[in-house]
Amino acid sequence: MTLSLTINGTRHDIASDPDTPLVYVLRDELKLKGTKLGCGLEQCGACAVMVDGKVVLSCVSPVEVFDGQEITTIEGIADTEIGQRVQQAFIEETAAQCGYCTSGLVVAATALLSDTPAPDSAATKEALTPHLCRCGSHPRVLRAIERACAS
Amino acid sequence: MSLDAYPLVSDWLTPEQDRLLIHTGKVDIGQRISTALVRIVQEELALPPGQLGIAPVRTGHAPDEGITSGSNSIEQSGRAVAAAAATLRARVLDIAVAQQGGEPANWVLEDGFVHRTGTNIRISLIDLAGDLPPNLPIDPDLPRHSPAQSPKPDMRGITEMVTGTFTFLHDLDLPGMWHARRISPPHAKATLQEIDGSAIDKAEAKGIQVIRDGSFLAVAGPREWDVVKAARSLGIACTWDLGGGFPETDVFAHLAPENADRFPVVDGTPQKAPVPDALDAPDLSARFERPYQMHGALAPSAALAEWTGTELDIKSHSQGIYPLREAIADSLELSTDKVEITHVPGSGCYGHNGADDAAFEAALIAIALPNTPILLKWSREDEHAWEPFAPAMAVQVDAKMTDGCVTAFSAEAHSDTHRGRPRPGPNRAGPAKLLANRFRADAMAPYIAPPNMGKHAGMHRNLDPIYAFPEKRLVKNLVQNLPHRTSAMRCLGAVTNVFAIECTMDDLASQTGMDPIAFRQAHLTDPRASAVLRELERRLDNRGPRPDGTGRGIAYAQYKNAMTRVGIAVDVTVTDAADVRLDHAIIVADSGRVIDPDGLTAQLEGGFIQAASWALCEEVTWDRDGITSRDWDSYPVIRFDNVPDIEVVLLDTFDNPSVGAGEASPGPTVAAIANAIQDCTGLRMRRMPFTADALKQAALAL
Numbered sequence: 001m002t003l004s005l006t007i008n009g010t011r012h013d014i015a016s017d018p019d020t021p022l023v024y025v026l027r028d029e030l031k032l033k034g035t036k037l038g039c040g041l042e043q044c045g046a047c048a049v050m051v052d053g054k055v056v057l058s059c060v061s062p063v064e065v066f067d068g069q070e071i072t073t074i075e076g077i078a079d080t081e082i083g084q085r086v087q088q089a090f091i092e093e094t095a096a097q098c099g100y101c102t103s104g105l106v107v108a109a110t111a112l113l114s115d116t117p118a119p120d121s122a123a124t125k126e127a128l129t130p131h132l133c134r135c136g137s138h139p140r141v142l143r144a145i146e147r148a149c150a151s
Numbered sequence: 152m153s154l155d156a157y158p159l160v161s162d163w164l165t166p167e168q169d170r171l172l173i174h175t176g177k178v179d180i181g182q183r184i185s186t187a188l189v190r191i192v193q194e195e196l197a198l199p200p201g202q203l204g205i206a207p208v209r210t211g212h213a214p215d216e217g218i219t220s221g222s223n224s225i226e227q228s229g230r231a232v233a234a235a236a237a238t239l240r241a242r243v244l245d246i247a248v249a250q251q252g253g254e255p256a257n258w259v260l261e262d263g264f265v266h267r268t269g270t271n272i273r274i275s276l277i278d279l280a281g282d283l284p285p286n287l288p289i290d291p292d293l294p295r296h297s298p299a300q301s302p303k304p305d306m307r308g309i310t311e312m313v314t315g316t317f318t319f320l321h322d323l324d325l326p327g328m329w330h331a332r333r334i335s336p337p338h339a340k341a342t343l344q345e346i347d348g349s350a351i352d353k354a355e356a357k358g359i360q361v362i363r364d365g366s367f368l369a370v371a372g373p374r375e376w377d378v379v380k381a382a383r384s385l386g387i388a389c390t391w392d393l394g395g396g397f398p399e400t401d402v403f404a405h406l407a408p409e410n411a412d413r414f415p416v417v418d419g420t421p422q423k424a425p426v427p428d429a430l431d432a433p434d435l436s437a438r439f440e441r442p443y444q445m446h447g448a449l450a451p452s453a454a455l456a457e458w459t460g461t462e463l464d465i466k467s468h469s470q471g472i473y474p475l476r477e478a479i480a481d482s483l484e485l486s487t488d489k490v491e492i493t494h495v496p497g498s499g500c501y502g503h504n505g506a507d508d509a510a511f512e513a514a515l516i517a518i519a520l521p522n523t524p525i526l527l528k529w530s531r532e533d534e535h536a537w538e539p540f541a542p543a544m545a546v547q548v549d550a551k552m553t554d555g556c557v558t559a560f561s562a563e564a565h566s567d568t569h570r571g572r573p574r575p576g577p578n579r580a581g582p583a584k585l586l587a588n589r590f591r592a593d594a595m596a597p598y599i600a601p602p603n604m605g606k607h608a609g610m611h612r613n614l615d616p617i618y619a620f621p622e623k624r625l626v627k628n629l630v631q632n633l634p635h636r637t638s639a640m641r642c643l644g645a646v647t648n649v650f651a652i653e654c655t656m657d658d659l660a661s662q663t664g665m666d667p668i669a670f671r672q673a674h675l676t677d678p679r680a681s682a683v684l685r686e687l688e689r690r691l692d693n694r695g696p697r698p699d700g701t702g703r704g705i706a707y708a709q710y711k712n713a714m715t716r717v718g719i720a721v722d723v724t725v726t727d728a729a730d731v732r733l734d735h736a737i738i739v740a741d742s743g744r745v746i747d748p749d750g751l752t753a754q755l756e757g758g759f760i761q762a763a764s765w766a767l768c769e770e771v772t773w774d775r776d777g778i779t780s781r782d783w784d785s786y787p788v789i790r791f792d793n794v795p796d797i798e799v800v801l802l803d804t805f806d807n808p809s810v811g812a813g814e815a816s817p818g819p820t821v822a823a824i825a826n827a828i829q830d831c832t833g834l835r836m837r838r839m840p841f842t843a844d845a846l847k848q849a850a851l852a853l
């Protein structure tokens with residue numbers, strides 16, 4: 001049986017083995033390189049995508065788990081108004097240093113604001129705690145999310 | 152240094168089609184140097200951002216500026232590019248005057264054009280730059296131009312990062328490219344005895360190639376996930392000689408003068424001279440310690456290499472492509488012109504991580520598989536267990552006081568080397584510092600680094616207190632043959648030294664009953680240092696007294712006693728579970744003339760957060776089976792849930808030269824947090840990290 005995924009609104013038949021973690025399918029088969037591989041252990045958040053509107057780390061669960069589900073990657077974030085707002089706010093606050101954690105954080109922030117339009121600071125921090133940033137761009141990311149809420 | 156070796160305008164700036172290209176040997180490692188260089192040229196030449204580019208940083212093309220480290224990029228590349236731009240500005244104005252008349256003062260540079268004011272004469276600056284002689288020397292004495300308005304913050308790459316289109320080395324995807332993973336030994340003492348042949352057959356049946364050179368082992372294949380799986384199965388199929396197990400040395404016990412090469416440090420510089428006697432009957436004695444810690448890059452190290460049969464083409468996120476090229480060429484007995492290395496960004500690195508090792512390993516695999524681009528990625532476990540760590544360090548402080556003033560101060564630093572980078576040197580130092588060379592069939596012994604005798608280098612960076620103490624006794628104690636390979640991590644010894652000095656300043660202030668800021672001011676002679684602390688005090692006064700049940704700590708340092716001056720105040724709460732929560736921080740900094748205020752703020756904030764992570768969370772652990780801190784659970788780091796509100800104040804002292812700032816905030820951050828914990832709980836934490844367990848143990852020992 002062919003596996004198929006709906007990614008950023010487009011249906012894809014998947015040739016990778018069904019045990020392949022989603023991140024490798026996105027990056028290697030579909031060439032969607034925006035989703036990053038950071039640990040392969042669901043510990044750092046670099047590989048975050050949205051599945052049916054919720055943040056999912058894509059580096060462990062095999063692709064077959066996602067059969068038939070709606071997946072949004074960083075490449076599809078701008079398809080929603082909230083996603084556009086988040087990206088614009090990240091740019092305006094320069095909310096990145098090396099940028100390796102940024103895709104995952106933009107995805108997480110978009111999912112957060114889609115669910116909770118005006119989260120307080122504690123709720124924002126809690127939602128982002130699965131995501132590591134080693135450069136220390138955290139204050140800017142928090143400011144960007146505040147800005148995205150306000151705009 | 153950079154200007155001496157590359158004295159021509161065209162070494163740094165060249166017109167190319169409709170753009171001006173900036174040439175630099177410094178690379179982006181999350182610190183935004185390319186953005187700062189673009190801003191320097193924008194300020195000088197008023198070119199729109201679209202007309203400025205950064206040339207690829209590639210051996211044989213880019214200026215050789217050594218290693219991108221030590222917060223030197225602004226002072227080296229920045230100064231050279233600024234001087235080249237100032238020369239270019241002066242000379243294009245000369246040409247404009249010669250061609251169209253008037254005086255230089257009649258001409259302005261605006262929006263990519265040279266414009267004669269009051270007329271409609273506008274000449275493209277890029278065109279005029281093309282008319283300059285290629286051997287035009289830089290005039291280093293020209294003043295920097297000061298535009299009426301600074302360019303808008305515009306970090307290079309931010310839009311691509313936010314939309315997922317920024318290309319990291321890990322994202323390269325060439326036609327015919329294969330992926331590779333290494334199969335790491337259990338620990339550094341292990342050697343490979345044999346591999347179960349059936350496991351190799353199984354891998355090969357799936358189109359995976361197994362590459363072995365002694366105990367260096369790797370797999371490569373066309374599909375990444377297949378390669379990951381093959382690396383795992385093959386890892387299980389290996390039999391290792393464990394060499395008696397990994398040494399469980401008590402490193403802190405070992406960091407002592409009797410195990411060390413000892414050098415007195417005078418004016419920040421180690422001397423080959425007898426060590427002066429210890430202070431007699433000090434009023435305060437304490438020892439401060441930091442465990443082994445790791446760079447912990449978010450992206451494990453990676454490299455792409457292709458071997459044509461005669462030449463190697465490598466893409467690397469190394470901080471030093473020229474020294475790395477020499478080390479790789481020497482290792483493979485190639486002439487350096489047969490090896491080309493191009494820098495492609497990885498994630499932030501914070502010093503010498505696995506980047507250089509990965510580049511060499513990718514080359515080894517590529518040579519085994521000619522004409523195939525090989526993208527090697529280390530796994531998370533590889534990076535945690537095999538990157539060169541920041542060495543464990545201990546600083547013994549002793550002080551004497553009379554009438555509330557320090558009369559004598561002694562600080563002795565002890566640590567292994569911070570010099571693990573594969574720089575060329577005697578005894579084939581470059582190859583000896585590449586990890587795989589320790590495991591190949593023709594194995595090299597681990598490199599024993601000579602002591603770093605440079606000013607404020609290595610462990611003695613910021614060992615010399617910035618305060619005017621009448622008598623100072625400073626000693627560097629280099630202890631080697633410790634269990635772990637070590638190298639340079641952000642700030643080198645400055646973190647532990649500033650931690651020790653600034654906690655001691657608080658404890659001395661407390662002995663005299665003085666306020667910590669007033670006590671420091673009483674010992675400072677540098678007016679810019681005093682100004683930083685005055686501003687910090689003013690901000691704290693505005694903030695009001697700290698709330699009950701919380702603690703406030705401050706600290707001050709000037710990086711290398713010569714670069715950015717930073718004063719920090721931190722408010723903390725310690726929970727019932729003994730967790731330290733960071734509530735609020737103020738960072739006041741003087742970096743001289745500010746080039747990129749947003750980038751400078753990012754560096755100060757980022758340095759604070761990384762140092763808070765070192766202070767509260769990070770410690771490499773191991774036992775006789777090897778490194779046990781192999782992921783983000785066993786090596787926890789700070790996360791969003793403990794990020795405080797951070798207020799950054801830049802004292803732009805415009806007439807002073809721009810100085811480096813990338814490593815200025817971490818030292819005072821660790822000290823300010825320790826001082827805040829002391830203020831909150833009465834516990835003087837002298838060993839990082841200040842975990843809940845460590846606080847509980849300290850409380851029990853009272």
